[in-house]
Amino acid sequence: MAKISKRYKKAMDGLDRDKAYSVEEAVKLVKARATAKFDETIELSLNLGVDPRHADQMVRGVVNLPNGTGRTLRVGVFARGAKADEAKAAGADVVGAEDLVEKVQAGNIDFDRCIATPDMMPLVGRLGKVLGPRGMMPNPKIGTVTMDVTNAIKGAKGGSVEFRVEKAGIVQAGVGKASFSEDKLVANVKALADAVAKAKPAGAKGTYIQRVAVSSTMGPGVKVEPSTLLN
Missing domain, CATH: 3.40.50.790 (Ribosomal protein L1/L10, domain II)
Structure with missing residues (x-):
């Protein structure tokens, strides 16, 4: 079993892993726990109710984040x-x-x-x-x-971000840097979630966006209440 570092234990302090927070609360918690010596990337992960093995359930697209990604792409x-x-x-x-x-x-x-x-x-x-x-x-x-x-x-x-559902039905992408303000990160998270929602394939049945989490490169994931993501 992997040893949990003191830094990670400290990051977990005050965090309820079973609770789904609003997107604003989740971003605030993740940002406060991004304490690495570099500017950590903030990532959004969405578990979707799709089976990518079927062509009519593939989810992919591109979205322009309103506040950019914080990365310089070649x-x-x-x-x-x-x-x-x-x-x-x-x-x-x-x-x-x-x-x-x-x-x-x-x-x-x-x-x-x-x-x-x-x-x-x-x-x-x-x-x-x-x-x-x-x-x-x-x-x-x-x-x-x-x-x-x-x-x-x-x-x-x-600041355009490409997204594509993985085999396990997960879409994951970076939505900014820990140095971004909370408002900018929230806006980027919502923009990506909205693009994924609009990319819902015709073959998807039942609940489309099932579970959501926000995390930083070196920090723990924080669950997000899906209903707080979409306008």
């Missing part, structure tokens, strides 16, 4: 010609076509988010085994296969 763009020039002007960190495909195939992935123009997808499709497991494969459903590379890059760098 953006890679697969494009040619004028669109490649546009991507560079918009602030893309890596831009290329066949040359970039070769680099990725060799294991050199110098970006956190990947965008591609539609004409590049026959080439990018070869990278499915490399980018797919990392959740980085461009997809038109989440706006990463597009001719509007400028807005896609600005969204990626400005």
